[in-house]
Amino acid sequence: MGKAVASQEVANMLNDWYILMKKRDISRSIEMKDDIDKAIEVMEEDQDVLLYYQMLDFRLRLLLEDISQSATEKLEAIEFHDNDPKSTDDKLNYYFYLFKGIYEDYKQNHTEALNFFRIAEKRLGAIHSEIEKAEFHYKIGVLYYNLKATWLSIHHINIASGIFQGYDGYAKRVINCKMLIGLNYIDQFKFSESEALLNEAIQKTEQIGDLYLLPYTYYNMGFLKSKEDKHEEALKYYNKAFAIHDFESKAQYAYLLCVYETVRSLLKTDSQEKAFQWMDIGFKKCREMNSKIFDLKFKILHTLYSSDQNKMEMIKDFVHELETEKAWVDLEELLMDVANYYKEKKLYEEAIYFYIKTDKASKLAGRGGE
Structure with a gap:
């Protein structure tokens, strides 16, 4: 069985499908339905995306009924029973902007995501x-x-x-x-x-035996321990998350986060060889998910701990790319790692440069990247 498709990716396909329907491009809408049906078969569990799919499937059938007056299946067979087109479109517009926001958030374009969420919030009245x-x-x-x-x-x-x-x-x-x-x-x-709170979440999740939710609870506790500079403890929780069957295939973004934080903790416990092994896994996952931001973050850490002669300039270039992406939240912690690395090496000029960069990222992250 192949790896699950991220629900955010399917939601983005659904948005493209909805645009075709609004253009009344029926032939392409029907063709796209086949691709979407295949993606949904291997999609990670997400009831909201499935509901959005049902609504769009219903909308397509309404269009077919409107055009041909001879639907091959009765509309009453659809799980979504609201056959008032205006009411349906009000709800679809809400979901359209909601999932555009979710998709942009998934791509770590948080400011763009917020703009779409705010538009969706204005349409929340259509949801009962x-x-x-x-x-x-x-x-x-x-x-x-x-x-x-x-x-x-x-x-x-x-x-x-x-x-x-x-x-x-x-x-x-x-x-x-x-x-x-x-x-x-x-x-x-x-x-x-x-x-x-995180301990309570772990206990309750272990009690109900939810293997989808459990790695998230372990990762979050590991993240807390990382923040407290208790990296050995953090790694224990990250390893518990990785030990959960299907963690990688069912929660790809969370898995990539866990790999990244594992690398950071390993580097801070002088386990450089293991850290580079996990970086290789991270780079592979970035390619699979087409994650430019995480790819750049891994490149910065890999370059920082490499023996490249011009690594300072290389890191500056990678940082500039992240700044172009407005990835201020990501930069805030990563730049602190880089600055502290140079400080420990007693390369104070380089350290000061990255501390200044950290301060800029921190201020912009606090304003939502505005």
Whole structure:
């Protein structure tokens, strides 16, 4: 069985499909449906994307009915039963901008993602399900976390958690909310509060035996330990995440994050040979996922610890590329690693250069990259 397709990639295909439908390009819409159906068969689990697919499938059939008056299947057979085209399109417009935001966030274009989320939020009134509204607040909470807007993130996550707790069957989403608040607490240097929430998330996930969610809980605890400079402990949790079957195939982005943080922790525990082995894995995963930002981050670390004579200039070039991508949040920590490396080598001029760069990235990350 092949590796799962990231749900964000499928959502982007669905957006392209919706654009074809709005142009009433029926032949290309039908052709694209075959590709989407194949992608969904191997897509990682995502109920929101499946709902979006059902709505678009319904919309296509409405178009076919409108054009030919002879649909091959009855519309009543579709799981999505709202056969008012205006109502359907209101909801589709909401999902269109929501998933454009999710896709941009997936590509780490966080500022662009926020713009789409704000447009989607204006269309949230078309959504009547409280659970779907909770999912929106959760997703925008994730985005605000990525933008280091911790108070806004916690605000939206608390709204989501409050809704989820009022319904049966959403224990996993409540765990997700606890983890995300815990991660926000890390950025607020509330390490003990974060550890309490992340420990609770681990215990509850182990109890229900959710092997999809479990590696996330271990990774997040490892990330906390990395932030506390307890890198040996961090590596234990990262290894527990890697030990979960299908972690790489079912959660590709989280897997890549875990590889990257493993590399950083190994370098800080003088395990350079192991770090380079994990970098090779990271570079391969970057190519598979077409992740330019992570590729540049790995290149900076690889160059920093290599024996290249002109590595300072090479690193400057890679940093410039990340600045062009406005990857300020990513640069903030990575540049600190680089500056500290040169400081330990007593190369103070180089260290000061990167400390200044770190300060710039920190200020821009705090403003959401504006």
